[in-house]
Amino acid sequence: MATTFDLGPTQQTDFDAWKLADDGLRERERNLRLFVDNVPGLVATMNPSGVFQLFNRRLLEYFGRTPEELNNWFTSDIVHPDDLLRAVASFTSAVETGHPCDIEYRLRRADGVYRWLQARALPIRDTEGRILTWYLLLTDIHDRKQAEEKLRQSEKALQQIVDVIPQFIDVLDTEGNVLYANRMLLEYTGRSLEELKANDFPVIISSPEDLEGLRDERQKGFARGVPFELEVQSRRNDGQYRWFLVRYNPLRDERGDVLRWYASATDIEDRKQAEEQLKRREASLVEAQRLAHCGSWSWNVSTREGFWSQEMFHILGYEAEETTPSLARFLERVHPEDRPRVEQVVKQEMSGLEADLPSDYRIVLQDGTIKHLHAVAHPVRNGSGEVVEVIGTSMDVTEQCLARAELARAFEAISQLKNRLQNENLALREQIDQEFMFEEIVGSSPALKGVLESIQIVAPADSTVLVQGETGTGKELIARAIHNLSPRKGQAFVKVNCAAIPLGLLESELFGHERGAFTGAIAQRIGRFELAHKGTLFLDEVGDIPLELQPKLLRVLQEQEFERLGSTRTQRVNVRVLAATNCSLTQMVAEKKFRSDLYYRLNVFPIVVPPLRERCEDIPILVRHFANKHARQMGRKIESIPKETIDALSHYAWPGNIRELQNLMERAVLLSSGSSLRVPLGGIVTGSDHSAVSGGNALEQAERDLIARALRESNWVVGGARGAAARLGLKRTSLAYKMQKLGISGPTQ
Numbered sequence: 001m002a003t004t005f006d007l008g009p010t011q012q013t014d015f016d017a018w019k020l021a022d023d024g025l026r027e028r029e030r031n032l033r034l035f036v037d038n039v040p041g042l043v044a045t046m047n048p049s050g051v052f053q054l055f056n057r058r059l060l061e062y063f064g065r066t067p068e069e070l071n072n073w074f075t076s077d078i079v080h081p082d083d084l085l086r087a088v089a090s091f092t093s094a095v096e097t098g099h100p101c102d103i104e105y106r107l108r109r110a111d112g113v114y115r116w117l118q119a120r121a122l123p124i125r126d127t128e129g130r131i132l133t134w135y136l137l138l139t140d141i142h143d144r145k146q147a148e149e150k151l152r153q154s155e156k157a158l159q160q161i162v163d164v165i166p167q168f169i170d171v172l173d174t175e176g177n178v179l180y181a182n183r184m185l186l187e188y189t190g191r192s193l194e195e196l197k198a199n200d201f202p203v204i205i206s207s208p209e210d211l212e213g214l215r216d217e218r219q220k221g222f223a224r225g226v227p228f229e230l231e232v233q234s235r236r237n238d239g240q241y242r243w244f245l246v247r248y249n250p251l252r253d254e255r256g257d258v259l260r261w262y263a264s265a266t267d268i269e270d271r272k273q274a275e276e277q278l279k280r281r282e283a284s285l286v287e288a289q290r291l292a293h294c295g296s297w298s299w300n301v302s303t304r305e306g307f308w309s310q311e312m313f314h315i316l317g318y319e320a321e322e323t324t325p326s327l328a329r330f331l332e333r334v335h336p337e338d339r340p341r342v343e344q345v346v347k348q349e350m351s352g353l354e355a356d357l358p359s360d361y362r363i364v365l366q367d368g369t370i371k372h373l374h375a376v377a378h379p380v381r382n383g384s385g386e387v388v389e390v391i392g393t394s395m396d397v398t399e400q401c402l403a404r405a406e407l408a409r410a411f412e413a414i415s416q417l418k419n420r421l422q423n424e425n426l427a428l429r430e431q432i433d434q435e436f437m438f439e440e441i442v443g444s445s446p447a448l449k450g451v452l453e454s455i456q457i458v459a460p461a462d463s464t465v466l467v468q469g470e471t472g473t474g475k476e477l478i479a480r481a482i483h484n485l486s487p488r489k490g491q492a493f494v495k496v497n498c499a500a501i502p503l504g505l506l507e508s509e510l511f512g513h514e515r516g517a518f519t520g521a522i523a524q525r526i527g528r529f530e531l532a533h534k535g536t537l538f539l540d541e542v543g544d545i546p547l548e549l550q551p552k553l554l555r556v557l558q559e560q561e562f563e564r565l566g567s568t569r570t571q572r573v574n575v576r577v578l579a580a581t582n583c584s585l586t587q588m589v590a591e592k593k594f595r596s597d598l599y600y601r602l603n604v605f606p607i608v609v610p611p612l613r614e615r616c617e618d619i620p621i622l623v624r625h626f627a628n629k630h631a632r633q634m635g636r637k638i639e640s641i642p643k644e645t646i647d648a649l650s651h652y653a654w655p656g657n658i659r660e661l662q663n664l665m666e667r668a669v670l671l672s673s674g675s676s677l678r679v680p681l682g683g684i685v686t687g688s689d690h691s692a693v694s695g696g697n698a699l700e701q702a703e704r705d706l707i708a709r710a711l712r713e714s715n716w717v718v719g720g721a722r723g724a725a726a727r728l729g730l731k732r733t734s735l736a737y738k739m740q741k742l743g744i745s746g747p748t749q
Helices: 009-023 027-035 057-063 067-071 081-097 142-158 183-189 193-198 208-224 269-291 310-316 327-333 339-351 398-439 446-458 475-484 503-511 547-559 585-590 596-602 616-634 643-650 657-671 698-713 724-728 732-742
Strands: 042-046 052-055 101-108 114-125 131-140 168-172 178-181 228-235 241-252 258-267 294-300 306-308 357-364 370-381 387-396 465-468 493-497 536-540 561-563 570-572 576-581 605-608
Touching: 042 057, 052 067, 052 370, 057 067, 057 131, 081 101, 081 114, 114 142, 168 183, 178 193, 183 193, 183 228, 208 228, 208 241, 241 269, 294 310, 294 339, 306 310, 310 327, 310 387, 327 339, 339 357, 339 370, 339 387, 370 398, 446 475, 446 605, 465 475, 475 493, 475 536, 475 576, 503 547, 547 561, 547 596, 585 596, 616 643, 616 657, 698 724, 698 732, 724 732
Parallel strands: 465 576, 465 605, 493 536, 536 576
Antiparallel strands: 042 052, 042 131, 101 114, 114 131, 168 178, 168 258, 228 241, 241 258, 294 306, 294 387, 357 370, 370 387, 561 570
């Protein structure tokens, strides 16, 4: 069967490395790795005369010596005494001849232990062949040396007991013909001894493409008569190929003549895969640096000339074949605005005052393209401590700079938009303030003027205000006017309609709750008191707060502190409280439905808003105000209001007060097709009806009538989309509470 050979890894690697070094094809790659401080190895550089210039961090940590101690290695105990003369001779010969050096010897590690290392010194030459610097790579091979030594000792013992050792072993004559093979080798190859003897390369059935090379290499090894090794791919009996290291050792007679050769094979498939993976990683590193647009360079301090990597030529826009790297050619590309600063940075680099000096600058290519670069420089010193060279890397960061600039523009746009929104918010707040301060409080009656005077008196203070009045008289407008005239104007105005919130949720609404405080509390919630911190809290329909919640409200009014529902942590707030009610709190106190101490705390400064029937002189003004307002909103124009309409409206009792009047004006504008206001007066009660609702219980009677009318219209259905609660704009639970409070029950069957 056809078989193949391959060159041994060590001879092939050295041959390729020296050939590539002589041809200069891999000069740039070595320079690139010189600048990568975390290269996986012990790296140093020497000047042409053999004086060390630079040691990487791994090397210094490995030996635990200073650069000065390492430079005097030939007079110290760093090198093992048995290896010192050989090492000095090898390095001296390399420096004198300029030839690469590859030697193995023992060096003393930082912990005092001597270990075997392989030292490879390769010269880096300029275009004229002169040596610029020496590149030295030290590799710890102590474990491998020990393994090889043990293996050689084992092989000597195995020569007599070949068949009982669990390893692939065969014995050959001086011509390479198989004399004997152990059981493991026969089982592995699936061949008989006769088949192996009949094969021209029977030790291992190699891949066909390597056969000729392996055959020649083995014959050369036999001719030399000394132990040698070959790496081959072995095909198992299942047809799968694996890498093996085959070691050939001669068996000599007393005169030293070779009698037999015995060969042992070791599976190195895992090592070969690891080596291949390492090669791929190294290639990926170079490719990653190329893709990252990272170039390497060096400057000679005295000549101002140096070295550029291929990527550096590409970054600067020069052709490698047409350009000699120099500091002057580099500065030609630097942007004129950045050139003085870059020249100053170069002086700092060459002075060596800073170990690793970063800089950022722009370059301008021949076609006008501008690039942004980020560079890091490192000074290289000679034995006297003088800076002789500067090495570094430059990375093209144009995309990052453009991205940062775009991000800055985006932030600027966001900032402008934020300012615009803030300005619009301020304008909107001013509009709201104008809308809700005195603009909606329309009228000139003495009763209204008294209310406005009270607002101006109490607004600058932080006193609690109790606004009382019938439904629809504009109690919320009074509260907003107090807030807008107070020092808290710039803070929040938070409203809570105590009658519109189910009784079980009112405490959580006012004071907040912690997660898990009750069923359905899946997250922490901040209450209205916390939302109104440093602002104003308006408690509408305060008379509807249940008795069990009133002590907690009294505490926060007196001490400005409370606990969230489900929490023991005390929250402190600074809130001004304004309250409003259409109920008689004094009567509720007498009936034990409202705490007297809470009433006195709320009633610090009472303001009674008069009903519309007590300020009849304001009705014509209000009619024109609301008519014009709704006309503007609907795109219509009301130029006249009939006198009989004004008279009828002025004599109506208005149980719904201003709210009823406003809603009537909205309906009137909708019904008016011309410029004259058409008011549907059919539903208005005039004359004697004025006194019908002016008694002591007029407010409750009006509310009772409104609820009863809504219930009749909904066929006494309370909830749902068409129920009475929806018609009145109330929640079902709130309407049920009011029905119970006012004594309203459904029709009897």
